Amino acid sequence: MKFTKILIHGFWKDLPPFRLVLGLCPALAVTNSAENGMGMGLAATFVLVFSNMLISALRKVIPDKVRIASYIVVIATLVVLVEMIMKSYFFALSQQLGIFIPLIVVNCIILGRAEAFASRNPIYLSFADGLSVGLGYTLSLTLVGTIREILGAGSWFGLNIMGHNFEPFTFMVKAPGAFICLGIILGIMNFWSRRRGEIFIQT
């Protein structure tokens, strides 16, 4: 029962980056196309699942005072691994994402889940938490990427879907579009939550 609850909480209740306002930088930077958003999300999910499991396994060994530093070492090691995998199997995507792959190290979602969940729960629950939050993040990034790519380039996953007469809003694939798109999605989600009677406003 608890397991299923943890497995689905990342899709609405704690959906990053909207409900948990963490991990904004990649959500803004790499979502200029749906493919990049999804790639980034999956890379972060990989790191998150394994870091959650490792930290949960080591939670009795890691002394309390140096825990943040220890978490960073675990996360950084996994990120180096992801960097190598991406470079050898998905070279084009790794060129697109650029320095945002090494920057997964400082993605607050991963450290946040380690501190808030994995450090005090058994391995199988931490695995479920990592998977759920990670896939929620992937979905959000793909959604933002989809909106920006369709409006900004007239295509989706590289396929032209808006026809030839469509004049793309270049604005959407540039920096301002990212901020405004994310802000409006957040507003819509808050509106929906208020309609359902959940009290939720980010501060």
Add this chain to the structure above:
Amino acid sequence: MDLLLLAISAIFVNNILLAQYLGNCPFCGVSKRISTAIGMGAAVIFVATLASVFTWIIYYYLLVPYNLTYIQTLAFILVIAALVQFVEIFLKKKIKVIYNALGIFLPLITTNCAVLGIALLNIKHEFNFIQMVIFSLSSATGFALAIILFAGLRERLLISPVPKAMRGTAVALVTAGIMSLAFLGFSGMVK
């Protein structure tokens, strides 16, 4: 002349926050009041410049000669974490004034992607030592400039009637988008 162009381009044209999207967590988190934004901006200028110097030296004199460049990420984050800790202890013991002003922001900086981002960009652009110092200093100044301007806007937002659903982070992000649009105006200045 090239160095001046590099500095202007890093502060305005390729502003680290508004054009390169680095350091957005503190940008939304600690920009509610101008005074905290100034503290955060100053702490980032200080740590980012110092961290860039250290990571640059470690990269070119330790990682490159021993063919260890693949652990760049791991090495950099450890250097930054240790440096932040060291700076905190040093300031606490020796320079109380700065510690009182910046102290609470220092732990936050370890996980600030602007600091690691600047360190990684220095390597990616293959800068020499002087270019690296100028680039780090001006990128961090760009961060401070953007966060202080943004805090000013957010103080005004508090007293304006914002629709209920958009309050908080939502309207902050839209405001940041408009600010970023304004900074896009600089993009013709320097190639």
